[in-house]
Amino acid sequence: MPRTFYMIAGILLVGIGLIGIVLPLLPSTIFFILATGCFARSNPRLEKWLLNHPKFGKSVRDWQDHGAISVKGKLMAVFGMTVGYAVFVITTAPSMLLAIIVLAVLVACASYVVTRPSGSRTARAS
Numbered sequence: 001m002p003r004t005f006y007m008i009a010g011i012l013l014v015g016i017g018l019i020g021i022v023l024p025l026l027p028s029t030i031f032f033i034l035a036t037g038c039f040a041r042s043n044p045r046l047e048k049w050l051l052n053h054p055k056f057g058k059s060v061r062d063w064q065d066h067g068a069i070s071v072k073g074k075l076m077a078v079f080g081m082t083v084g085y086a087v088f089v090i091t092t093a094p095s096m097l098l099a100i101i102v103l104a105v106l107v108a109c110a111s112y113v114v115t116r117p118s119g120s121r122t123a124r125a126s
Helices: 002-022 029-040 044-051 057-066 071-092 096-114 121-125
Strands: none
Touching: 002 029, 029 044, 029 057, 044 057, 071 096
């Protein structure tokens, strides 16, 4: 049962990641990272496919091996959070308290992303 659960979850996460490639405000790499973890527990062949994928494999490997996020990834993440917050404020007109809480959560998330290493250790050492 758990193996089947991880396989289904991995497939769903890859699907969301693929949608994220097309939709500008939906991140994709995080879903591929999570899918890799699911496939590690259910299907090593699909895990290997994700890790070696020419488009997003490097990002997944950098995170898995070094907890690293590329500078481009960081910029895209912070930009997406900023646009998402603006859309939230403009379209929902939240109370001041809710706006501040959401802003605080996004600032915490952005801080986490920005403080991660920017590449693999071997790439930084070069």
